[in-house]
Amino acid sequence: MAxxxxxxxxxxxxxxxxxxxxxxxxxxxxxxxxxxxxxxxISALPDHTDDVRRSATATAAxxxxxxxxxVEVLELDGMPPAVTGSxxxxxxxxxxxxxxxxxxxxxxxxxxxxHSDPFTPTERDGRLYGRGAADDKAGIMTHVxxxxxxxxxxxxxxxxxxxxxxGEEELGSPHLLELLQGWSGQLDSDVIVLADLVNRDxxxxxxxxxxxxxxxxxVRVRTLEQPVHSGLWGGAVPDALTATARLLATLHDEHGxxxxxxxxxxxxxTPEVERExxxxxGTEEQQLRRDVQLLEGVRFTGHPDSTFEERLWLRPTxxxxxxxxxxxxxxxxxxxxxxxxxxxxxLAPGQDPDRAAQAxxxxxxxxxxxxxxxxxxxxxxxPGWLMEPTGPAWSAAVAAMTAAYGxxxxxxxxxxxxxxxxxxxxxxxxxxxxxxxVEDPRSNAHGExxxxxxxxxxxxxxxxxxxxxxxxxxxxxxxx
Ligand SMILES: [Zn+2]
Numbered sequence: 401m402a403x404x405x406x407x408x409x410x411x412x413x414x415x416x417x418x419x420x421x422x423x424x425x426x427x428x429x430x431x432x433x434x435x436x437x438x439x440x441x442i443s444a445l446p447d448h449t450d451d452v453r454r455s456a457t458a459t460a461a462x463x464x465x466x467x468x469x470x471v472e473v474l475e476l477d478g479m480p481p482a483v484t485g486s487x488x489x490x491x492x493x494x495x496x497x498x499x500x501x502x503x504x505x506x507x508x509x510x511x512x513x514x515h516s517d518p519f520t521p522t523e524r525d526g527r528l529y530g531r532g533a534a535d536d537k538a539g540i541m542t543h544v545x546x547x548x549x550x551x552x553x554x555x556x557x558x559x560x561x562x563x564x565x566x567g568e569e570e571l572g573s574p575h576l577l578e579l580l581q582g583w584s585g586q587l588d589s590d591v592i593v594l595a596d597l598v599n600r601d602x603x604x605x606x607x608x609x610x611x612x613x614x615x616x617x618x619v620r621v622r623t624l625e626q627p628v629h630s631g632l633w634g635g636a637v638p639d640a641l642t643a644t645a646r647l648l649a650t651l652h653d654e655h656g657x658x659x660x661x662x663x664x665x666x667x668x669x670t671p672e673v674e675r676e677x678x679x680x681x682g683t684e685e686q687q688l689r690r691d692v693q694l695l696e697g698v699r700f701t702g703h704p705d706s707t708f709e710e711r712l713w714l715r716p717t718x719x720x721x722x723x724x725x726x727x728x729x730x731x732x733x734x735x736x737x738x739x740x741x742x743x744x745x746x747l748a749p750g751q752d753p754d755r756a757a758q759a760x761x762x763x764x765x766x767x768x769x770x771x772x773x774x775x776x777x778x779x780x781x782x783p784g785w786l787m788e789p790t791g792p793a794w795s796a797a798v799a800a801m802t803a804a805y806g807x808x809x810x811x812x813x814x815x816x817x818x819x820x821x822x823x824x825x826x827x828x829x830x831x832x833x834x835x836x837x838v839e840d841p842r843s844n845a846h847g848e849x850x851x852x853x854x855x856x857x858x859x860x861x862x863x864x865x866x867x868x869x870x871x872x873x874x875x876x877x878x879x880x
Pocket of ligand 1: 535536569596
């Protein structure tokens with residue numbers, strides 16, 4: 401059995417009532433989460449359209465019961481329903497805070513790998529298992545629990561609150577821009593709290609301040625109108641695969657770092673303070689080797705003097721992820737005329753995806769070996785995101801989490817891309833975004849046996865309730 405320890409929050413005296421309410425609410429928070437998990441709100445599967453609607457309705461009911469006003473299930477054409485609501489009686493002097501989560505979930509994946517039914521919430525060793533238990537129905541519960549605690553104990557919230565619970569995040573939020581634009585008046589806020597991220601560990605909360613962006617390119621290299629006999633022509637005539645291999649080899653240096661100067665031009669140098677912060681996280685190389693299952697003798701890429709966090713969160717990558725070429729089973733003695741490669745690039749936070757893509761295209765075309773014809777088509781692009789880990793919103797979150805968890809949050813980056821973060825901040829004039837969450841590294845969101853750590857869920861709910869007070873305390877600095 402896992403050790404069962406109640407959170408021992410170091411909460412300011414004047415918030416004792418709100419804190420007690422959150423802690424006493426533990427069973428109900430869990431029961432409400434279980435009810436949400438029982439609804440298979442899989443946005444990607446047309447069979448579950450009604451379930452997504454049901455989970456929107458259930459989410460709306462939770463928010464209404466908590467005391468939120470103007471709660472609405474929002475249906476735009478073709479969009480799985482979102483839920484909005486607000487409570488705007490804290491006064492003009494108080495900041496307005498937008499609370500975000502999503503109620504749709506991923507498909508279950510490989511059914512037999514689940515140790516209990518994905519939609520029957522089940523507790524094992526202090527964790528609650530079920531699809532959406534962590535991602536992101538736990539996020540919804542942090543907002544519900546915080547609003548509930550304030551309105552039940554004080555009859556008011558310390559800040560103005562708007563809530564947006566999306567129903568299509570797992571589809572990549574295709575209608576989010578439309579939603580943010582069409583409803584900008586209703587959603588406009590001074591601070592945005594997105595509860596959909598991963599903590600550093602159980603009991604160790606995180607604030608995420610950097611996300612990498614992404615761009616995909618398809619590169620077609622041609623040397624001949626058609627394949628020709630390698631015995632008759634090899635030695636004088638170039639083949640497309642050798643040309644492709646030589647071209648790809650120009651993209652990285654001996655450490656495997658991207659070495660395309662134009663592509664790197666807008667990558668921000670990592671400040672010393674960030675290197676120190678990463679070093680303090682104490683990442684161990686041997687542990688990483690095990691986590692990623694790197695083969696014996698294979699070395700990590702990236703500059704040997706840089707931390708893994710810097711390589712994984714702040715540096716760009718260019719990776720071939722697929723290639724159209726003759727399979728070995730169909731091999732014949734011919735010089736290949738054409739090879740197509742998909743390049744997947746992760747972008748450093750702050751890099752402009754269009755500029756980076758054009759710089760890479762210029763490099764590829766400019767370095768065509770043997771005068772090969774190189775054609776590049778640009779695919780999906782998402783900018784990264786970066787917030788300075790300072791300022792009133794940030795320090796409010798640090799204070800709230802430190803009180804709720806008894807431990808200062810880790811300032812984290814995320815190597816992946818979360819397309820909805822940038823548009824949020826942009827829609828509201830660069831309002832600070834606090835990226836928080838309930839997941840931990842063992843939550844396995846999107847995979848089988850997804851779970852949430854139940855004590856961490858309670859700590860996250862408490863942190864959320866305290867955050868509203870901390871933001872109110874910084875009203876003067878936060879009002880825009
Ligand atoms: Zn999520």
